[in-house]
Amino acid sequence: MKIGITGKLFLAIMATCMLVLMIMNWGVRLSFERGFTDYIKSSNEQRISLLANALADRYRTEGNWRFLVRNERLVHQLLRSFEQNAEGDDTDQSLPPQGWRVPFWVFDNHNVRLAGSSVAIPEQATRKPIVLDGKTIGWIVAMPSEKLTRSADINFAKQQSRTSWILVALSTVLASIATLLLSRSLLSRVKRLVVGTHQLAAGDFSARVPVTGGDELGTLANDFNQLANTLEKNERMRRAFIADVSHELRTPLAVLQGELEALEDGVRQLTTTSLHSLQAEVSSLTKLVNDLHQLSLSDLGALAYRKSHINLSEILGQSVAAYRSRFQAKGLSIETDLPDNSAVFGDPDRLSQLFNNLLENSLRYTDSQTDDSAGKLHISGTLSKNTLTLLWQDSAPGVTEEQLKQIFERFYRTEGSRNRASGGSGLGLSICWNIVDAHGGEITAAHSPLGGLEIKLTFPLFNDAGVTSL
Template sequence: MRPIGMFSSLKVELSVLIAISTAIAFIMAWILLKFGWSGWVAMPLTLVVALGITYLFSRGLIAPLRQMRKAAEAMAEGDYTVRVNMATDSNDEIGQLARTFNEMAGELEHANQMRLDMVANVSHELRTPVSALQAMVENMADGVVEPTPANLESILNQTHRLSDLIAFLLDLSRMEAGAASLNIERFNVHDFLDETIEPLEIADAGHAHDIELHVADDIEMEGDQDRLRQLFTNIIANALKHSADGTRVLIECREQADRGLIVTNVVNFGSQIPLADRSNIFRRFVKGKSGPGTESGGTGLGLSIARWAALLHGGTVKVVDDDRGADFEIALPKYHIASDISDTSRSHAHVHAQGD
């Protein structure tokens, strides 16, 4: 019970508490003295009543703090599901603290779940290619299968998958550490995107996707081409992954001179991302749906790394409304502005299910 929790300041609440206790004590002492009570009896009795009222009110004030202490102790033991349910509707500092505490607890619970998911996902992603490689090599060693070009190519594909996963994990560690170095240079955007798309078209040959690139030949920008190639490769690969065979993926790039931005939209036609899911897909190890009831496969890191690479350049990646389909909009500064990379990479917000 917080009888005076409606005020917007704890100082005001304490002042009101003191005023109420003093007023009650004064009125009670006056009444007792008026009815002929001895001052030696009336004053101690009045003091006891005033202290009792103060204790009752103060207990209501600090009850949420006791609950927060118990919740913090539970969280220290690994229980991140606890929440403070007292004073959350109060306007004073304790109410604000209670709401902030619950937000922190929610973030810690999510981070812990992501840690558990990471262990499970990484274990699964590593086990699959390693098991396949082991089986292929053992069969060749036993003479069960011949080292034909097709079999060797299958082994090579599995090693590429392992290499990609290790690269993803290294990028993830850089994200967590907030450490990255950028090699800034000026380059032609059309040539850059064309070079980025080419290996994706080769890898996608069996799905017959048509990648359309619409960008002026004279647009230039500054940035780290390796990091930006990670960004665009992951976004475009995600679009291809969630497009039906034989459909097209549109890449539109334009310069917004008034804002000093290079804006690129990557659209895969047909599919849509629900509004409520548009930030979750950028979380680490969140996998989207490639079809009804199925996951997309992959590591669940691509879009998270893409957003990180954009943030390193002072840019953004988000899903925007588009009647044509899922539309990822990438906005990057045309000219690089030196900044604290560590702070930039740490500043990305949580963002929800067509993931990578």
């Protein structure tokens, strides 16, 4: 049976908890047994010392060991007196009233057994001398307390062991419940991400997952939603792009087909005018295909850029000079106010393409005559410490706020007829955006103070060290 990630996480956490519990239980038991054994050993050693002192005092009184021969009761009375005194004694020498835990024997100085257990004396037994006035008068031999031998002590140790295992069992139950809840809580969010991923893979780009918590899973859910937003936007752009391309191609193809059918049916004669009409539609198709090719190259970063140290004002002046006659033919004027030397690191051919697209856009969309003045285009440039800023301002007509947000999107034209003769292909500003971005600059659109559109271009300057300032 295949174990899922929930089961694996549960088993991993549970195994860790069980290992910790077992180690803790083993450590506590080991510490308890050693500590309890040491306590019993110390207690017995204290009793042996007290018994040796008591027997020495009694020997002083009696003068010999006859009082102890066949008198086990005397030893027990002494032991009980120690325990009774210990109950009211608050010193460190106090003894618990449990009695002897190991066998013991009393010998005189000639090794004659006077009292004690009837069992054989083991080799590992310890000997405590009974000293009176600096002279050894006898010995107390006791079994070393290396382990629990008294039934009460053994029962106490078993009770502690049972209690520790009960605590381990309760801790295991609590750990399993906490681990199950934790694994389900964590994995529920992972499962939502899995479901969302499957929806994206199936083409449902509207899939979103709730963002809960500020941990790594919350960050992952937020990134997933951003990815879904990007994919959804790209899908909309792809569909719009296909629709726009098909529309742009359909119009000139329909005109060409109509013209050719008219010539074929004899409705129109093959004249210079009809050939010029066909040539115009072919040129329109060629320009559209070239624009699409340029846009695809710029999107992919495949446009060839041969950058060098250039004067941008000079490149712009050349483009303005090439368009000035066309502007004058339409009744438009061009005013420039550019710095003499604006050193940038760029490709002169691509920058010329940028300026030509902007000039073509102003030429197409600017009216030659407004209510109180003639149409015009004003181009100005200002230098700061690290940047060159170009302002492209034309006169009426202007654009709306909604149009400003979409003006750099491909195939977008502010006029609604979608007539290529007046509105172009709608790809020029998209290509401009890519060229400016490739030069490390920025391009934005705003309302012009002259009543039309303002395009703001910002380029990093080429400093004295030979590098571009950003």
